[in-house]
Each structure stands twice: as C-alpha cells, then as structure tokens.
Amino acid sequence: xxxxIGELLITSGLVVLLFIGWQxxxxxGIVGNELQQQANAQSxxxxxxxxxxxxxxxxxxxxxxxxxxxxxPVQAAPANAQQFGMLVVPRWGADYYRPIAQGVGVYDxxxxxxxxHYPSTQMPGEVGNFAIAAHRTTKGGSLHNIxxxxxxxxxxxxxxxxxxxxxxxxxxxVRASGVGVLDPVPxxxxxxxxxxYITLTSCNPILTSVxxxxxxxxxxxxxxxxxxxxxxxxxxxxxxxxxxxxxx
Amino acid sequence: xxxxxxxxxxxxxxxxxxxLLVLLAAALAALVFWVFPWVxxxxxxxxxxxxx
Numbered sequence: 001x002x003x004x005i006g007e008l009l010i011t012s013g014l015v016v017l018l019f020i021g022w023q024x025x026x027x028x029g030i031v032g033n034e035l036q037q038q039a040n041a042q043s044x045x046x047x048x049x050x051x052x053x054x055x056x057x058x059x060x061x062x063x064x065x066x067x068x069x070x071x072x073p074v075q076a077a078p079a080n081a082q083q084f085g086m087l088v089v090p091r092w093g094a095d096y097y098r099p100i101a102q103g104v105g106v107y108d109x110x111x112x113x114x115x116x117h118y119p120s121t122q123m124p125g126e127v128g129n130f131a132i133a134a135h136r137t138t139k140g141g142s143l144h145n146i147x148x149x150x151x152x153x154x155x156x157x158x159x160x161x162x163x164x165x166x167x168x169x170x171x172x173x174v175r176a177s178g179v180g181v182l183d184p185v186p187x188x189x190x191x192x193x194x195x196x197y198i199t200l201t202s203c204n205p206i207l208t209s210v211x212x213x214x215x216x217x218x219x220x221x222x223x224x225x226x227x228x229x230x231x232x233x234x235x236x237x238x239x240x241x242x243x244x245x246x247x248x
Numbered sequence: 249x250x251x252x253x254x255x256x257x258x259x260x261x262x263x264x265x266x267x268l269l270v271l272l273a274a275a276l277a278a279l280v281f282w283v284f285p286w287v288x289x290x291x292x293x294x295x296x297x298x299x300x
Binding site for chain 1 (some may be wrong): 250251276279280284285287288289291292293294295296298299
C-alpha cells in the first residue's frame with residue numbers, strides 16, 4: 001500500500017515537472033505560431049477588402065517607405081475581446097506578428113496570448129496613449145523580448161486602415177499599482193495630450209509578477225493600406241512579415 | 249503498482265518492455281496534447297497589467 005502511494009507521488013511529481021517544461025518551452029512556440037497565423041489571415045482579409053473597395057484618394061504617399069504625417073484615421077473602439085489589430089516589431093524577428101484584441105481580461109484576451117488593449121486608453125493613431133498588455137512568458141509570450149527594445153526601434157500597429165508607426169523611446173519599471181503609465185500623457189495626468197504614444201506593459205522580472213515592465217513609443221507616421229501599391233502599402237521593412245513570407 | 253503492471257503483462261521481457269514503452273508514449277501524448285492545454289487555461293501565474 002505504501003509502495004503504491006509512493007509510486008503515485010513520484011509519478012505525479014514527474015507529471016508536474018513535465019507540465020512546467022511543456023508550458024515554458026513547448027506550448028509557447030505552438031501558441032506563438034497560431035497567433036502568427038491568425039495575424040497573417042487577418043491581414044489577408046483586410047487586403048482583400050481593400051482590393052474590393054479602392055481607395056478614394058489614391059497615391060497620396062507615392063513612396064511606400066514614406067509614411068504620411070497627416071492626422072491618421074482613428075477607428076472606434078471595438079467590442080470586448082474582439083481582435084482589431086496586430087503588432088509588428090522588427091527587433092523581435094521577421095516572424096513576430098501578433099493579434100491585438102480589445103480589453104485586458106485575463107481569460108478572454110490575455111491567456112489566449114493576444115495583446116490586450118486597455119479599454120480606458122486611446123486607439124491607435126489617436127492623440128493620447130494606446131496602451132496594450134501581454135504575457136512575457138507562457139501563453140505565447142507576446143512580449144517576451146520587451147526588454148530588448150532599443151531607442152528608435154520601430155513598433156508597427158496594423159489595423160484595417162493601415163500601419164501606424166511608433167518608435168520606441170524608453171523602458172520603465174513600475175509597481176502593479178502604477179496606473180500612471182496609462183495616462184494620455186504617460187505619468188503626467190494633469191497635462192492634456194498633444195502627441196500620440198504607445199505603451200506596452202508586461203510582467204517583471206521575467207517569470208514573476210512582482211513589478212511591471214513598461215515600454216513607451218512615440219508616433220512617427222501612418223502607412224495607409226492601399227491596394228494600388230506594392231504590398232498593399234505595407235512598409236518595406238515589415239513586408240515579409242505581413243505577407244507571411246518572413247515566417248520562419 | 250508498476251511492479252504489478254509488469255507481472256500482469258504477457259510474453260517475454262522484451263515484449264513487456266515494448267508494451268510498456270507504447271503505454272508510456274500514449275500517456276505522454278494524452279498529457280501533452282489534451283490534459284496540459286486544458287489545465288493551462290486555468291493557470292495564470294503572471295499578471296501583466298497595471299491596476300488589475
């Protein structure tokens with residue numbers, strides 16, 4: 001009897017160890033691939049829509065690598081848990097392509113591996129702060145390499161309308177209560193925004209939730225999705241990623 | 249438990265070993281493809297948002 005209990009305990013210990021290894025090193029990659037495929041499929045659908053409805057003002061930006069610096073289109077906030085965009089960060093590799101969904105619900109958004117948009121913050125391209133959160137490890141680890149961002153790194157947010165380009169400015173580390181990072185001007189609640197920011201939040205140190213790591217970026221320009229342009233107007237830097245040809 | 253399983257299995261030792269390896273592979277596959285993904289959705293050890 002004691003022998004049976006002992007064997008059961010050893011077996012369950014091994015199963016738990018196996019689960020941890022599976023969660024950290026195996027399932028992360030599987031979820032990441034699924035997310036990347038979702039993003040590619042969504043981009044494809046948006047391209048088909050763009051092809052079906054020609055742009056009313058074609059070739060406002062003749063060079064696809066020259067972003068429009070006019071006020072970009074701003075989409076209305078979608079329903080909770082609905083995907084409305086994708087994140088592309090060349091620093092994180094040509095196969096980094098992850099969907100963004102509305103809301104920061106743990107079970108309906110974040111644990112699916114999607115990046116979640118804080119509903120209290122602005123939408124992409126809107127004056128103010130577009131703030132999103134995602135896991136750093138497990139569940140696809142969509143912000144796994146957030147600490148590797150370097151000054152000036154390009155952060156693209158893709159929506160049906162096109163690609164919003166932000167450039168990375170700095171990292172910050174805050175407590176879980178540090179909601180100032182979500183202000184329209186981050187950490188400055190008394191100032192009305194005149195610029196467009198992006199804020200990424202994840203857990204820190206890696207594998208724990210003691211603190212939050214925050215990455216800030218500032219808006220640089222907009223690449224409209226346009227069926228008349230090569231690659232539907234996607235910036236050349238990320239063309240391979242958004243068409244799926246950069247997938248590893 | 250595992251000793252009893254060994255004694256219950258038929259055939260010479262190498263047949264028993266083969267059966268055990270197949271059983272082990274089946275158990276691992278069930279864990280990795282069904283049990284672990286199912287358990288994973290309930291486990292959320294890390295918090296990634298502020299003020300949550």
